[in-house]
Amino acid sequence: MRTIPAQTTTLTTTEAVALGVLAEGERSGYDLLKRVEASVGHIWSPAKSQLYAILPRLVDAGLARRRTVRQETRPDKQLYTLTPAGKRAVRSWLEHTEPRSFDELMLKVFFAKLVPRAALLAQLERAREEQLAALEEYRAIERNISGKPASRYGYLTLRYGLELMPCRVQWIERALKELSR
Amino acid sequence: MRTIPAQTTTLTTTEAVALGVLAEGERSGYDLLKRVEASVGHIWSPAKSQLYAILPRLVDAGLARRRTVRQETRPDKQLYTLTPAGKRAVRSWLEHTEPRSFDELMLKVFFAKLVPRAALLAQLERAREEQLAALEEYRAIERNISGKPASRYGYLTLRYGLELMPCRVQWIERALKELSR
DNA sequence: CCTGTCATGTAAGAAGTTACATGATTCA
DNA sequence: TGAATCATGTAACTTCTTACATGACAGG
Numbered sequence: 080m081r082t083i084p085a086q087t088t089t090l091t092t093t094e095a096v097a098l099g100v101l102a103e104g105e106r107s108g109y110d111l112l113k114r115v116e117a118s119v120g121h122i123w124s125p126a127k128s129q130l131y132a133i134l135p136r137l138v139d140a141g142l143a144r145r146r147t148v149r150q151e152t153r154p155d156k157q158l159y160t161l162t163p164a165g166k167r168a169v170r171s172w173l174e175h176t177e178p179r180s181f182d183e184l185m186l187k188v189f190f191a192k193l194v195p196r197a198a199l200l201a202q203l204e205r206a207r208e209e210q211l212a213a214l215e216e217y218r219a220i221e222r223n224i225s226g227k228p229a230s231r232y233g234y235l236t237l238r239y240g241l242e243l244m245p246c247r248v249q250w251i252e253r254a255l256k257e258l259s260r
Numbered sequence: 261m262r263t264i265p266a267q268t269t270t271l272t273t274t275e276a277v278a279l280g281v282l283a284e285g286e287r288s289g290y291d292l293l294k295r296v297e298a299s300v301g302h303i304w305s306p307a308k309s310q311l312y313a314i315l316p317r318l319v320d321a322g323l324a325r326r327r328t329v330r331q332e333t334r335p336d337k338q339l340y341t342l343t344p345a346g347k348r349a350v351r352s353w354l355e356h357t358e359p360r361s362f363d364e365l366m367l368k369v370f371f372a373k374l375v376p377r378a379a380l381l382a383q384l385e386r387a388r389e390e391q392l393a394a395l396e397e398y399r400a401i402e403r404n405i406s407g408k409p410a411s412r413y414g415y416l417t418l419r420y421g422l423e424l425m426p427c428r429v430q431w432i433e434r435a436l437k438e439l440s441r
Numbered sequence: 442c443c444t445g446t447c448a449t450g451t452a453a454g455a456a457g458t459t460a461c462a463t464g465a466t467t468c469a
Numbered sequence: 470t471g472a473a474t475c476a477t478g479t480a481a482c483t484t485c486t487t488a489c490a491t492g493a494c495a496g497g
Contacts, residue, residue: 121394122417185420189413189417190413191413230373232369232373235370236369236370239366246424246427250423254416
């Protein structure tokens with residue numbers, strides 16, 4: 080069983096998302112999941128059982144507080160709120176960990192109102208560089224195989240990369256422009 | 261420890277990729293990993309330890325055969341080849357399991373030479389429908405929030421979806437056209 | 442009457458990551 | 470002298486998925 084370190088605050092993506100949603104206000108595990116599915120669900124959606132496993136852990140780590148609401152016809156509700164330490168932890172995740180995928184960057188954008196705008200801009204700029212670097216890499220591969228009787232299917236997947244990277248860069252640049260205003 | 265069922269053949273993505281690469285010819289775990297990283301590495305790359313864990317499992321399931329090559333200055337080489345059952349297993353994965361993400365679809369494209377072209381076309385067409393459905397969903401969300409003082413950052417992530425889906429659809433349609441010729 | 446919503450979780454196991462361990466050879 | 474390549478793996482741990490378990494109430 081994982082114990083979240085109190086000071087070091089290395090959050091997993093799922094923990095960060097849970098805290099990010101809790102930053103909006105008090106929620107039960109049930110509501111939290113609904114909310115996640117309706118917002119960042121296409122990017123990140125943990126299994127129900129995992130959310131229920133994570134929430135008590137957040138409490139143990141001092142990142143969230145729990146309050147029980149008695150109910151008669153249903154199981155008691157466990158309502159969770161963010162503590163100041165919890166807020167610091169999400170912020171630190173948003174600002175200081177580099178996203179491991181583009182989807183994770185999207186999560187950071189989604190929860191960006193929790194951090195100074197400059198922090199988001201920095202994340203976006205770094206991501207932009209990464210996409211451009213990948214594009215360069217793909218172009219180098221393309222140059223390498225052009226002429227040779229390369230695999231047709233391999234080329235198709237490569238082409239997706241060659242189209243996806245500019246699409247991402249464009250999106251990032253527009254976001255940067257709008258956010259800088 | 262997982263045991264791969266012999267007949268049911270439910271492969272994980274990592275197993276499928278390993279078998280897909282082995283279909284190109286005999287390889288050691290070491291070479292396999294290099295090959296994966298140099299080809300589908302941006303889409304899928306298992307940890308070294310995981311590959312080494314999977315390979316004996318494939319042998320146990322009768323999907324691969326192992327041959328040991330003695331070496332003096334280095335650890336002995338374990339060379340793996342695909343068995344007919346292994347080939348059937350990858351094919352079945354390519355044809356009959358629905359991809360859980362777009363990246364997984366890309367893997368199926370990459371290894372598509374192992375199956376009849378019609379199988380790939382079917383996968384691509386299904387994926388096209390899915391991207392269009394997601395696009396419709398995103399547009400509905402957009403209509404819903406337009407006018408309202410929605411979250412700025414939420415809108416940014418939504419917009420990425422609104423741009424990504426057409427990019428994917430375009431790629432799919434071009435691939436379909438080229439492969440139908 | 443049956444499906445869906447509300448509301449919580451447990452149990453079992455698979456899948457995956459990170460770090461550790463070894464050790465010769467080659468090339469800059 | 471130090472890093473990279475070749476070549477295998479184990480150990481410890483975390484994460485995640487799937488299935489199970491319960492049970493009232495509302496709406497078509």
